[in-house]
Amino acid sequence: EVQLVESGGGLVQPGGSLRLSCAASGFTFSDHYMDWVRQAPGKGLEWVGRTRNKANSYTTEYAASVKGRFTISRDDSKNSLYLQMNSLKTEDTAVYYCAREGAYCGGDCHDAFDIWGQGTMVTVSS
Amino acid sequence: DIQLTQSPSFLSASVGDRVTITCRASQGISSYLAWYQQKPGKAPKLLIYAASTLQSGVPSRFSGSGSGTEFTLTISSLQPEDFATYYCQQLNSYPPITFGPGTKVDIK
Numbered sequence: 001e002v003q004l005v006e007s008g009g010g011l012v013q014p015g016g017s018l019r020l021s022c023a024a025s026g027f028t029f030s031d032h033y034m035d036w037v038r039q040a041p042g043k044g045l046e047w048v049g050r051t052r053n054k055a056n057s058y059t060t061e062y063a064a065s066v067k068g069r070f071t072i073s074r075d076d077s078k079n080s081l082y083l084q085m086n087s088l089k090t091e092d093t094a095v096y097y098c099a100r101e102g103a104y105c106g107g108d109c110h111d112a113f114d115i116w117g118q119g120t121m122v123t124v125s126s
Numbered sequence: 127d128i129q130l131t132q133s134p135s136f137l138s139a140s141v142g143d144r145v146t147i148t149c150r151a152s153q154g155i156s157s158y159l160a161w162y163q164q165k166p167g168k169a170p171k172l173l174i175y176a177a178s179t180l181q182s183g184v185p186s187r188f189s190g191s192g193s194g195t196e197f198t199l200t201i202s203s204l205q206p207e208d209f210a211t212y213y214c215q216q217l218n219s220y221p222p223i224t225f226g227p228g229t230k231v232d233i234k
Contacts, residue, residue, distance in 0.1 A: 044213065044226075047224065049221075097169055102175075110217070111175075112181070112217070113162070116170055116171070117169065118168075118169055119169055
């Protein structure tokens with residue numbers, strides 16, 4: 001079964017750190033770009049960032065709201081994706097999802113987030 | 127950054143109704159648009175990619191159209207399991223990848 005399972009969420013004080021993990025199974029993890037998306041309580045979806053695959057040098061990109069505070073990494077040998085979150089703010093409180101980017105290629109290629117984890121809740125509060 | 131707007135933000139409809147949701151981009155994104163469905167407490171689910179291609183396993187009552195700056199998601203005959211929030215997403219120009227604010231489809 002193709003699936004993603006996040007872990008590592010919890011309660012943390014403002015200014016603190018937390019590391020989220022996402023375990024992948026049922027597909028060739030190393031082939032895919034992987035993303036983190038978050039959703040604050042009662043709000044919409046916000047893209048956090050992505051890591052490309054080895055063929056694209058594992059380059060990363062981030063939303064402006066987290067750049068310099070969050071770091072995305074991956075370990076293809078463990079089929080795992082990570083999100084290191086530092087200097088956390090109350091506005092980082094959200095459910096964090098990892099998502100697989102599928103590349104659908106015909107005449108050209110279109111990406112889409114075709115597999116999602118169940119999410120892990122991060123609460124930043126004193 | 128490319129901004130996405132959705133209309134309406136909320137709609138109330140009955141089972142069997144035809145429903146159309148519009149997504150507009152602040153600049154042209156060709157057909158690099160996807161649609162997702164999210165039910166309360168659940169992760170989003172991919173419905174459509176490349177603006178109009180139905181993801182495997184998604185019922186054919188869902189369809190997408192558009193290119194450039196205006197896109198639509200249509201549900202031809204609303205079913206009880208379709209009551210959810212729908213988001214569009216652009217993957218043409220990044221970072222950032224952006225989502226629309228969502229359209230909640232509720233039972234009339």
